[in-house]
Amino acid sequence: xxxxxWRPTGSLEHLRQRAKMLSTIRLFFDExxxxxxxxxxxxxxxxxxxxxxxxxxxxxxxxxxxxxxLQTSPEFAMKRLLAADYGSIYQICKAFRxxxxxxxxxxxxxxxxxYRVGFDLLHLMAEIDRLIQVIAKPFRTLKQTHTxxxxxxxxNYTGLDPLTFSACVYREFAxxxxxxxxxxxxxxxxALWLDFLFSHCVQPHLGGNRLCMVYGFPxxxxxxxxxxxDNSAITDRVEIxxxxxxxxxxxxxxxxxxxxxxxxxxxxEFRARNGLPPVDKDQRFLRALEFGLPDCSGMAIxxxxxxxVMTGAESIEQVLAFPVDRT
Amino acid sequence: xxxxSTNEFKAGLKVMLDGDPxxxxxxxxxxxxKGQAFNRVKIRNLKTGRVIExxxxxxxxxxxxxxxDIEMQYLYNDGQFRHFMVPDTFxxxxxxxxxxxxxxxxxxxxxxxxxxxxxxxxxxxxxxxFVELAITETDPGVRGDTSGxxxxxxxxxxxxxxxxxxxxxxxxVIKVDTRTGEYVSRVKEQ
Numbered sequence: 001x002x003x004x005x006w007r008p009t010g011s012l013e014h015l016r017q018r019a020k021m022l023s024t025i026r027l028f029f030d031e032x033x034x035x036x037x038x039x040x041x042x043x044x045x046x047x048x049x050x051x052x053x054x055x056x057x058x059x060x061x062x063x064x065x066x067x068x069x070l071q072t073s074p075e076f077a078m079k080r081l082l083a084a085d086y087g088s089i090y091q092i093c094k095a096f097r098x099x100x101x102x103x104x105x106x107x108x109x110x111x112x113x114x115y116r117v118g119f120d121l122l123h124l125m126a127e128i129d130r131l132i133q134v135i136a137k138p139f140r141t142l143k144q145t146h147t148x149x150x151x152x153x154x155x156n157y158t159g160l161d162p163l164t165f166s167a168c169v170y171r172e173f174a175x176x177x178x179x180x181x182x183x184x185x186x187x188x189x190x191a192l193w194l195d196f197l198f199s200h201c202v203q204p205h206l207g208g209n210r211l212c213m214v215y216g217f218p219x220x221x222x223x224x225x226x227x228x229x230d231n232s233a234i235t236d237r238v239e240i241x242x243x244x245x246x247x248x249x250x251x252x253x254x255x256x257x258x259x260x261x262x263x264x265x266x267x268x269e270f271r272a273r274n275g276l277p278p279v280d281k282d283q284r285f286l287r288a289l290e291f292g293l294p295d296c297s298g299m300a301i302x303x304x305x306x307x308x309v310m311t312g313a314e315s316i317e318q319v320l321a322f323p324v325d326r327t
Numbered sequence: 328x329x330x331x332s333t334n335e336f337k338a339g340l341k342v343m344l345d346g347d348p349x350x351x352x353x354x355x356x357x358x359x360x361k362g363q364a365f366n367r368v369k370i371r372n373l374k375t376g377r378v379i380e381x382x383x384x385x386x387x388x389x390x391x392x393x394x395x396d397i398e399m400q401y402l403y404n405d406g407q408f409r410h411f412m413v414p415d416t417f418x419x420x421x422x423x424x425x426x427x428x429x430x431x432x433x434x435x436x437x438x439x440x441x442x443x444x445x446x447x448x449x450x451x452x453x454x455x456x457f458v459e460l461a462i463t464e465t466d467p468g469v470r471g472d473t474s475g476x477x478x479x480x481x482x483x484x485x486x487x488x489x490x491x492x493x494x495x496x497x498x499x500v501i502k503v504d505t506r507t508g509e510y511v512s513r514v515k516e517q
Contacts, residue, residue, distance in 0.1 A: 051362055099385070100364070101334075102356025178380075185365075185384050195362035200382065223361045239360075249360050302360070 004063040005326055009317040017139070018307055018319065022092060024135055024302075025112060030292070034088045034114060039077035042068045043096060045282030048267035049223070052275065053098035055107075070096035071113070073300060074113050075224065076285040079253070081114055082296055083288035090114035103315045104245065104305060106323050112248075115298040121236040121252040124297035125213050128250065129241060133209050142242070143210035150216050150234070154194075157202045162218050163233050165190040170197070177201060191220045207241035214239050222263070225251035240301070242309045250299035257289035332388040333366040341373070341394040344381070348373045348392035348445045356385070373443065373450055392445065399442045401434045408435065411442055411449070422449035430454045432487040433505045454505045459514050460484050461500045465491060478510075 010018075026036065046054050055070040071077075073095050081089055095111045116124060129145050136142050146162040154162040160173055170193050179200060186193040199304035206212040215238040219227055225237035236252035254260055264281045271278060307319040317323040331342060336354040343349070350371045358364035364385035371378045373394060399411040399420065408421035409431070420442065424431065427451040430440060433454035441453040465481035478490040481501075489503055491510045500514040 049361070051358075098357060099334075100356070102358075105356055106359060149336070179382065181382050185382070192363055195359055196365065196382070199357050199359055199362070199365065200367075221361065246360060300360075 008321045009323055009326060010319055010321050014307070014311060014313065014319050015321060017311055018303075020138065021135055021307055021310070024138075025090075025092065025131070028131055028134055029090045029114065031230050032088075034116070035086070036091050037078070037081060037086075037091050038079070038088045038093065039071075039091065041071050041096075043071050043077070044068060045076060045285060046279050047072050048264045048271065048281065050267055050270045050276055051101075054279075055096050055098050060238060072097055073263050075113065075298070075300070077136050078115055078298070079293055080288040081294050082117065083291050085294070088114070088116045089294075095229065101324060104308070106304065106316050106320060108324065109316075110303040112303050113298065113300040115253070115296050116298045117294045119252075119297040120295075120299055121215060121238060121250070124250050124252070124299060125215065127236055128213065128238070128248075128299055129211060129290055132222075132240070132317075135306065136310060140153055140209075145211040145213065145214045146207065147215070150214050150218065151239065153206070153214055154198065154202055156223075157205060159195055160197070162194055165193065168180075171297070173197075190218075194218060194221060203241065203246065205242045209242060210242070212241045214241070222254075223249070224254050224260075226254040242306075245305055245309050247306050247309070248299060248301035250297060252297045253293065255289065255293040256296065257286055260289055261286055278282060328391045328393060330388045330390050331425050333368075333383050333385050336366065336368055336389075341392040342370075342373070342389040343392045344370060344389060347375075348450065350394070352378065358385070373445065376416075376451070390467050393447075394443060394445050394450070396441050398439055401436060401440055402440050403436060411440075420444070420449050422452065426450055430505075432485055432508075433458045433460070433503070435460060435485055456504065456506060456516060457502055457511065458505055459500055459502050460487070462491070462495065462497050465495065465497050466494070481510075 028151045029036065052072045054072050056067050059068045070284050074091050074093055078089060078091060084158055094108055096108050098107060100107050125147065133142065152164055154160065158173055160170060167188050171183050172231065174180060182196050186196050216234045217237040219233055219235050222235040223237065225235045228234045228236050238250045240247045259283065263300065304316050304319055308316060311319065313319050328477055335350050338351055338353060339352045341348060342351065350354060350373055351368060352371055353369040357366045357367050365376045366383045366385055368381050368383060369378060370381060376381060397413060399413050402410040402412055409427050411420045411422065428451060430452045434440065435458065439455060443451045460482045460483040463484050466479050478492050480488050481491040481495065482488055489508060489510050491501060495501060495513060502511040502514055503509065504511055
């Protein structure tokens, strides 16, 4: 505590720019007739993703108190709206991720998430590009968008094939690249190797003064995307970057409830094996998938980071009124 | 000694890395939206002074290092070791040339300096930012030169060699910035 820490860390100018960005986004989707929705931040169900730590809290509802979770993303609730046939929707909301704090992270952050019924991944990517250009306009001029396949960009910067894992080839590269610690961190975990090498050797080069969209991730990094219809080794997932900063993820959404449940089971099993807090599968979400999710694509963008790259802020706290350590 | 997890890696924290004491300089949390969290850490090996970058899986921990900086007075050089004293406690320490390093160029008897102790043994040291030392040898000056463009080398009483303006003479005391090894000014006789 210091005498001055009641003050906001975000300047008035940055908060004005935030307000402007939010109204630009709302206008963009209103014109496309995409409905703005709100779904609960406080939920019974939570994602199984072992890489996302959540906050839980007690709902004191005598005589049956319950544990509720702060959402890590509005994905499940929004997909239930889609399954109920509410059409294309978007949401600007808070999401919460425990243990995340740093220059680019605050445990509570603002997310834009939208779903487009009838869109495949390429359709969605075209819309992402339009939206980012509209948002960027009052802030900075971006060069033409760079769209690239994951396998190609990974190969460009590492010489490795991300789809074929060879522990000794990956190890050799890490040692050559001055990252010998990767060997003990990643061991024989292909997905972990990809996370490590992508974030250290590829990501810093992506989207220099332009939007970069990387699509076609290896299948082991599917998350909630469906596998590519022509090549099951890759998944219909896109990740976007500006100035080397990751801004968001999008999927051609997995609709198959059986496959979704199998992915949940795998993650639950991973949690148990690694001593992470156990979670239950979100049954209402699975029932919605079983009922039928329309063919759709969805995207989530972290708006605090987007505002950072738009304004050139060095740290997330410059674009937040109060980061977690000032609350 | 306590252990510290990646979240506690603040600048200045002293930890053990690969058997050597090291100081954290910078710690960046790196986390893909969908993927493993890492901490990319810039860290200085306190034995060699080398700065390296090392990535940790978030949540990993390192053992703390018992490293402290103490102001001491330089006493004398016995040929093998240099001897220092903590003025408040009169506690004495001896340091070998490896621990003294380049600081030795600027150490004059009775001067104060900062000694870094690791497990109570001198590991490295920093001289004061400015020291005043007498010139033991330099070429005779050129009459009329007062600005010192170009300059000439001068040997100081500690053995260090610095460039000084042409008008500065053997026997004079000069002030030197130890961070750059550059001449600052002449020191007037008290």
